[in-house]
Amino acid sequence: MYIEIKEIGPEGLAISRSIGAFRLPLSGRDSIQVDTVHLSGELNKDADGISFAGRIETAAKLSCSRCLAEYSLSLELPFDLFYTTEPEGAAAADNRIDDDLITRVHYDGVRIDLQALLSEQVYLGLPLKPLCRPDCLGLCPRCGTNLNEGDCACAEKRTEDPRLRVLKNLL
Numbered sequence: 001m002y003i004e005i006k007e008i009g010p011e012g013l014a015i016s017r018s019i020g021a022f023r024l025p026l027s028g029r030d031s032i033q034v035d036t037v038h039l040s041g042e043l044n045k046d047a048d049g050i051s052f053a054g055r056i057e058t059a060a061k062l063s064c065s066r067c068l069a070e071y072s073l074s075l076e077l078p079f080d081l082f083y084t085t086e087p088e089g090a091a092a093a094d095n096r097i098d099d100d101l102i103t104r105v106h107y108d109g110v111r112i113d114l115q116a117l118l119s120e121q122v123y124l125g126l127p128l129k130p131l132c133r134p135d136c137l138g139l140c141p142r143c144g145t146n147l148n149e150g151d152c153a154c155a156e157k158r159t160e161d162p163r164l165r166v167l168k169n170l171l
Contacts, residue, residue, distance in 0.1 A: 002111040003043065005050065012044040015054075019114070024060075024122055032126070033061040035072075037118055041079075049084035052112070056121050062130040066138035067146050077125040081117070085109040 007013055017039050023031040041054020056077040063070055083105050107113070137147035145152035160168075 001114045003114060004111050005045070005109065008043050008045045008050065010045075012042055014040075014042050016040045017114075019118065024119060034122055035059040035061075037122075039114065039118065043112075049082055049086075050107075050112070051080070051082050052117075053078075053080045055079070056118060056125075058122065060122065060126065062126070064132035064136055065129045066131060066136045067148055068139065069132050069146065069148075071130075071132040073127070073130065075122065075125045077121050079117075079121050081105050083107045083112055 001019065003013075003015065019037040019039065021033065021035050022037075024034050025031045035058055037056060037058040039054060039056055041052055044051045056079065057075070059072045059074050061070055062073050081103050085107065086104075087106070105117075132148075139145065140147055140152045140154050142154040143152050145154075
C-alpha cells in the first residue's frame, strides 16, 4: 500500500484511508494483533522533499505485563514526518541527533510506503510495560492466581518476615 508521489499536486494531497487488521511482529515469534487502522493526513511537496502530517487511529490487542490478561488498547497517534531522497545517514554526518533528523524518513523518490509508516508509528505508540489497568495487582508469586479476580489461598498462609519487623515499626 503506497502513495505515488505523482499524485501530490502543488496544493498538496489530503488522504483518508482505512487499512484492514494486521499482525505486527515483535521480537522472537511474538506478534500483536492490530485492528483496522484509520489513517488521515496531508502531504505537501517542496524542493527538499515531502512533509506528511496526520493521525492514525486503531486498537491493539496486548497482554498485561502483570497479570497476563489480554486487553485492547485504543491508540490515537499524531505524526509529522518529512520524506527525503537524501541518503540515510547523510544528515547525521556530524554525529548529532536533533528533532529534524528524528522526523526524517528516506524514500525512493517514487512512492511512500504506508505499511512501513503504520508499523513504525504503532510500534512507537505502544507502552513499554502494557497494563490492563493502572492498579493491576498481577499474579500471586506463589500460586499464580490473578489477584484482580480475588484473593488466593496463599494470602492466608503468608507470615510476616521477622527481619522486617523493625521497618514496619518505622512506618
